[in-house]
Amino acid sequence: MTRTNLPVPSPRDGMDVSRRRFVQGLALGSMAASAGLLGSRPARAAAARIPVVGGIAPPTLSGTEFALEIGQVPVNFTGTQRLAHAINGFAPGPLLRWKEGSEVTLHVTNRLATPTSIHWHGILLPFAMDGVPGLSFPGIAPGETFSYRFPVRQSGTYWYHSHTRFQEQSGLYGAIVVDPAEGERHPADREHVLLLSDWTDDDPEHVYAALKRHSDYYNYAQPTAPEFLHDVRALGWQQALAKRRMWNRMRMSPSDLSDVSGATYTYLLNGVAPAGNWTGLFRPGERVRLRIINGSSMTFFDLAIPGLTMTVIAADGQDVQPVAVDELRIGVAEVYDVLVQPTDDRAYTVFAQSIDRSGFACGTLAPREGMRAPVPPLDPRMRLGMVDMMGAMAMDHGAPGDHAKHQESGAMAGMTMSTPPVHHARTEYGPGVDMRVDMPRSNLDDPGVGLRDNGRRVLTYADLHTLGGPIDPRPPSRTIELHLTGNMERYEWSFDGVKYSDATPIHFRAGERLRVVLVNDT
Ligand SMILES: [Cu+2]
Structure with missing residues (x-):
């Protein structure tokens, strides 16, 4: 596999997170193809791509007064240049850092030709500041500035996003970190935000229109004829047909884990595609707090850092009783804070595979820039079982050839x-x-x-x-x-x-x- 890194351009205003630009292009194309990510219609993703810039991590803005300008900026996550919605020139937008007990003012200016808005996800505030057009305010018209002002009554990790059309999908989102007034319950030596998201080169309006016409438009993993024959061998004709009929009757597909998959989406970590290898630094032995945010539009991620135990200390901004895990599933808009303590002088891969195993976002935790650890293979694709679709009913009646029954009986018992x-x-x-x-x-x-x-x-x-x-x-x-x-x-x-x-x-x-x-x- 070849990978080429372009020279890093000079940082934009006050960036304290290192910024990286990378080549994705052919590198990712071949990586995806070799990992078998492309499903049964590889054509569009495998098409030759020109290696170009692949994403830039957003800067941090902190304080009590913020000027945010919403506009468009050219981006290139896949080898194709597109326009993203951006804040102060960044897509995703800057990390906003507030202090519990302060009052923040955010002047949001709309430089787009269409209306916009920003919703502060999970933040307690007066309703008129909530930023939901048609509900709490009329939205921000082109050329207009709306000033959000509210007291900060909580601490933790949150995020913000546009609440207008599909602007969030095309870049209008970012992280919020609120430092507690009284100091952290779990002091860490350093911290990194891990903001996950999904990007499409298609116009999100078009993606939505296509899903409206055919809900399985992007489902490239539909059961195949060989799979049916496999079922026939395993179950016999009658049961295999019954299984297929059952899915048809429900007008659903057992591969329907995500409406839009890695063939369409490029998964980003802090606004950087996998080949760009976003890197967060640590010194061996340090306690590192990772603030994990799923800022995607449609994607559930399963996140692990092979070699490191993650101790979950907060969920959706709220401190929880610490619990140690190797992996966590993070739904759309969910947030988890975890502590890790890498002791070895080596790189660790942050690996977030999409729930349907069609792709992944990844990056690296490392003692120095330019290091990399192996990227694990995607877990095998699985089919939904009846237990996933029908709840308790499936346990009463069972279902012919139900994968969940055969392979996942341990979990079902619990x-x-x-x-x-x-x-x-x-x-x-x-x-x-x-x-x-x-x-x-x-x-x-x-x-x-x-x-x-x-x-x-x-x-x-x-x-x-x-x-x-x-x-x-x-x-x-x-x-x-x-x-x-x-x-x-x-x-x-x-x-x-x-x-x-x-x-x-x-x-x-x-x-x-x-x-x-x-x-x-x-
Ligand atoms: Cu939200």
Whole structure:
């Protein structure tokens, strides 16, 4: 495999994270091809690419007053030049560093020809500062400046993103770190933000339109004829046909782990493609805090750093009882803070593979620049089993040839078999809903498809405990049950079968202790 690094250009304003520009181009193309990442339609990704610049890590801005300009900037993550949405010329945007107890002012100026917005994800603030167009403010018109001002009432790792159209997908997002007023609970010798994301050279508007037309447009891993024949050999004709019919009846595909895969997406770490090898430095023996943010639009990542144990100390900005793991699955918009303590004078690879194993983001932790550790192979692709799709129902009835039953029985035995009574709203019985789950399970201790019994300690939600018990000890006075619903073929999503545009508000009472139960019927 060949890899060429271009000379690093001079840093832009006040960058304290080292910036790197790299060649991706042919290097990544051949890497992807040799790793078999391209699925059954390799043509578009394997096409010859001109080696060019491949991504730049964003700078840090800290203080209480910020001037952020939203515009467009040429980027090149794949060998093809595209325009990204950017903040102060960076896509992703700068890391914003605040102090708990301060008041921050952020003047956001729109230099685009279209409206824009910034939403501060996970930040507690007055509603008018929340940055959701049509809900908390009208958005920021072209040429206009909107000044966000709010007190910072929390600490931890968060992020921000545009809440307008698909601007987030095309670069308008960044990290937020809030330093606690009283000092860190787990002081570290140094820290790095690991901001994961997915980039497409296609116009995200076009990606969405294609998914609307054919929801499996980007699913290049559909079961193949050989796979069917394999099922026939293993299960016999009748069961193999029954299995195929079952998936067809659900109008779903067992390979439907991600709507858009690595054939379309280039996965980025801190705005840098894999061949660019973003590098975070450490001195052997140091305690290093990694602030891991999934700022992608559509991608779940499974992240590990071979050779290092990660001690999870915070989830979504909230400190948790420390738990040591080898790997964690991070959903879209989730955040985890972990501590690592590399003792050897060598490089470690930060490896974040997409849930469908179609690609990965990666970078390096190293004592010095220019080092690299082996990049592990992608885990094998897996198929969803009935247990992943149908919840408890699959356990009662079983399913012919169900992979989960054969290969992942260990995890199934440990699953929480809670089957609370489920209520489907009348609005769920309409053309906008193609599936309802009658016996949902709350499998918080299930690592999830592809991570069960993989020989690594994998974080589950059941491992996460608030420090010092619940923040509010009162029992809930009422429960609202909401169903996440959708119609895959229409690529249309809703609560209780009601699209946002048709929905009326759900009323919460100020100060009440409320339980909201979300049931995923999709
Ligand atoms: Cu958000």
